[in-house]
Amino acid sequence: MWSRNALACCSKQSRAACAQLRSRTLATVTDAAGPSSAPTSTPKASPSRSSKASIQAAVVLNRSPIITRTPNPLERAYYAYQSRIQRALFNPFPDEFYFRPGSILEGQFNAEEKQREKLAFGGPSVKEKPIQTLVDSDDQVGKQQQQPMPRIHEADIKGDVRSLDRQMERNLYLLVHGKDSAGKDVWRFPQGGVEEGQALHQAAERDLYAECGEDMDTWVVSRKPIGVMEPSSASASSPQAYVFFYKAHILAGQATPNGKTVKDLAWLTKEEIESRVDQQYWASVKDMLSDS
Amino acid sequence: MSAAVTKVPRHIAPPAAQSIRPTRAAPRIRKPLKRDERGRPIPHVNVIVRDTYACRLSDHYRNTLRDDLMYMTYTHEPNPKPVRPVPPRFDPNDPYAKFRYNPPLGGTQSFNVPQDSVTADNIVQLERIQLHTMAKEAFGNRSSLLPVIMAFRAISGETEHSGGQRTVEGVQIVKGKQNIGGWTRLGHPIGAKVDLKGPKMYDFLSVLVDFVLPRVRDFRGFPMQLPSQALTLPHSGSGVVSIGLSPDALAFFPQIEVNLDAYPKLFGMHIHFVTNAFGAGAQNRARALLSGFRVPFARV
Structure with missing residues (x-):
């Protein structure tokens, strides 16, 4: 089953998120990243939060299905x-x-x-x-x-989550094990900060390159983000970030963790991602991922 | 989208059946069916053939292309501009114009309307593919259309009302609509065309992309306009992408290649990809869809 709701939710969520961002003065968010800008423009919105929030770009790197789905x-x-x-x-x-x-x-x-x-x-x-x-x-x-090739790869039998050949009928997504914006060790999508004057989609591409190496060809689908994760109100003390997600496809090669910010990686289906990431992260990314 | 469906690991499911064998023997015929005037049996119900396999490219569209195309064609308009009302050509209060066709001033400009806001329901989609060719020899000799019809039948696999589908028209003969000296004559057959829809359309597309185009000599991609061209020209506002194949490309279709000697002459053809894209920039959206199916386009 294909996720019609995913498409609908993504567009709705991003639109709602953008509307919210506007009401929360996006300018203050970027100001926090660059201290040189004038802080006087900050309106009444909660000052403790906006002073710490930054913008980050993440890439949902997808490996499309290699073979057709087995009919039931x-x-x-x-x-x-x-x-x-x-x-x-x-x-x-x-x-x-x-x-x-x-x-x-x-x-x-x-x-x-x-x-x-x-x-x-x-x-x-x-x-x-x-x-x-x-x-x-x-x-x-x-x-x-002559026999047809098996529909199950060795990687499925061995349980090798780093292989690009596993789960050939499903959409796989690259998840990396590294530090998040708060400095905690978590499983997340490749992400990084946005430099001054850099466009968001370019930042996403650069961050993917920095975290997962040069050994692969990728294509970022569009210049528009497919979703956003807003900082949680609970952890107001830690540094917070708005994470904008971009969809990309892997065309050739394989991701390699850079060893510094990223220690490990895994190619996972939607259900497998749910068990690795925390609840809040899952709630914000689940509608961007394909069920098939 | 029940949770039970998604939880089952799909690679454990049994492999596809090797044959189309029935589960049990067909029942014994007790009373023979009625026959029509040509001696063919008339079934009790209208038998219609539906899909006989899961279509690969259609799966690819649903899994990958549809999401990508939505992200690519989405335009973010938080505060859309109000649409300026265009007055109708005739005064609607005038009793003389009461029942008259009253288009907006300056025409309907359907190619100029801005794109609807992109949602999950109106993503650009391939509706049908039309193959069309004109056989000039048919002007003097009607039977020279026969190889054209045979080749189209082989390529498309379509016949009239095939599988009991009322709307399937199969290979149609194109007749001249006007008298133009040395070119067409009114009512005279001069060409053939065939419309492809559904799984057969995707089959044709995959054959074209996998077997034919890679083997065409000196082929760098189908030409497209410069990026400077306005998106609101009548042509750019149409969701139909038309390409041409040369006569020697016809020999690369596996269905033709297998008995190439049977065709006295090879011919080229037009291929029209009809999509549901509409309005300003529709041509670009339709080409984005086709390049997702690996149809190559290049600026030449």
Whole structure:
């Protein structure tokens, strides 16, 4: 199931967040980062909070699904049923247009087609394996040995969360283990501060590069953030930050932790992220992540 | 979106069935069906073929492209400008204009309307693909359209009312609409076209992108306009992206390649990608969607 609510929530949340930010005087937030600006413009909004809050940019780095989703039993039964209807109704295949009459290829095709027909409408006594055709060559032997690649990667069996090949049917997101804006060791998305005069989307790209290394090609999807995490009112004493999230895709390579701010990393699905991050962080990021 | 569905690890699910074998034997026929005038059995119900497999590109659109396109096309307008009312062409109080078609002054300007605010429900989406070609030889010799029709049938897999779908038109013959000397004649067949929708549309797109375009010689991408071009020109305000394929590219379709000798002559074609993008900058949004499906565009 695809998260329609995620899309709706993201846009709504970011819009609501921006509206809130405006009412809380965004200018004071940026002023806090750069002490050179005039503090006189700060209006009545809670002064202890706005003096400490800063802006940070984070990147939700996504690895898209590599293979199609495995259909569930109902879907499989449905597709099988529809395929049989299609086979029963389709127009006759123009053999003479595609094969020279009496050629080996035509005989092979007809034999295979007969077997397929039998599989579709024959009943329970039909064996699953197709009957060997009379034509026997090296190609046939090679075809028999060909098997589709497994849909489960070694990384899934080993439980290697750093591998990009795990959970091939799902959207994966890069989570890093490092210090957050308050200096605590947490699991979070790659993030960093915004320098004076730097655009937010450029800051996001630079921070991802700084934390996860140069060994990968990424693409930040848009210049607009997809969501924001506001500082919690509970921990008013610690330094606080508005974290703006950007969506990005990994195109090639692999992330490598820089060892300083980031110690470890993991490629996780939405459910796995929930168990690693704290409650407040999860509440603000969960609608940006895809359920599929 | 129940929690139970998301909690089940999907890679544990059994692999897809290898065959389309029924679960049990078909019931014995006790009373034969009625036959129509051509001897074909008439079923008791209207049998319609629906999807027979999960479509890869359609999944890709739902998983990845839809989110990305929303983020890319979203415009942040906290305080939208009020729309200036355009007076109608005729005075609506005038009794002479009471039942008359009364468009706004200066035309409807549908290509000039600003983009609606982007929500999860109106993200740009591929609606259909139309293949179209004109066979000039058909002007003198109607039967020269036959290979064109055969090739379109092979490429698209569409036939008229295929799978009992009433709206599927299959390959259609295009007839001349006017008399123009040496070019068209009224009512004379001069070309063929086929509309693709749904899974077959995505199949065609993946074949085009995976097998055909990488093998076209000296191909750097489909040309597009300079960035300086205004977004409110009639062309930029349309959500239809049209590209052209040369005759030698036709041989790269696997469906044609398998018996290339059967076609006496290769022909080029127009491919129209019809999207639901509308209004100013719609062409750019439609191209953004297509490049998400790996159709290459380049400024030349």
